[in-house]
Amino acid sequence: MTGNGRSGGIKRVAEQLDVDPKTLRRWVKQAEQKQHKQQRAAETDLYEAGVQLVEFGGLDEAQALWRTAAEAGDTEAAYNLGVLLVQRDELAEAETWWRAAAEAGDTDAATGLGVLLVQRDELAEAETWWRPAAQAGNIDAAAGLGRLLVRRAELAEAE
DSSP, X not given: OOHHHHHHHHHHHHHHHTOOHHHHHXXXXXXXXXXHHHHHHHHHHHHHHHHHHHHTTOHHHHHHHXXXXXXXXXXXXXXXXXXXXXXXXXXXXXXXXXHHHHXXXXXXXXXXXXXXXXXXXXXXXXXXXXXXXXXXXXXXXXXXXXXXXXXXXXXXXXX
């Protein structure tokens, strides 16, 4: 709905409720914020439930929950889903989830993505993921980047 349509709708509803339109707008905004918080809490719950399921051997169930949370933008769920998919040798799908999480700033996902890329000998792209993750403090990314630089005989930078 466009801004004008919503504004007109709020005005009509405010008249029906005999309330000031500004008050009704404030109520609507508060309800939207509450809904957003509840949605985020639900995503967190899905991630945590997935962690619990893995601990008790419910890998298929964890995969389904993490997929739902990842689709909603939970980068931790996307990373863990990628780990589970790698364990199941579903590398293409793992790459998809790790790439999405890495693009959103998850350094663990960037590190995992770099490993997959090195396995395919896509060293330049691996470096593009490892370097910023290493600079952000991810030790595994720094180690991977160091090994990559040694492999290219760039020893001074590898130190």
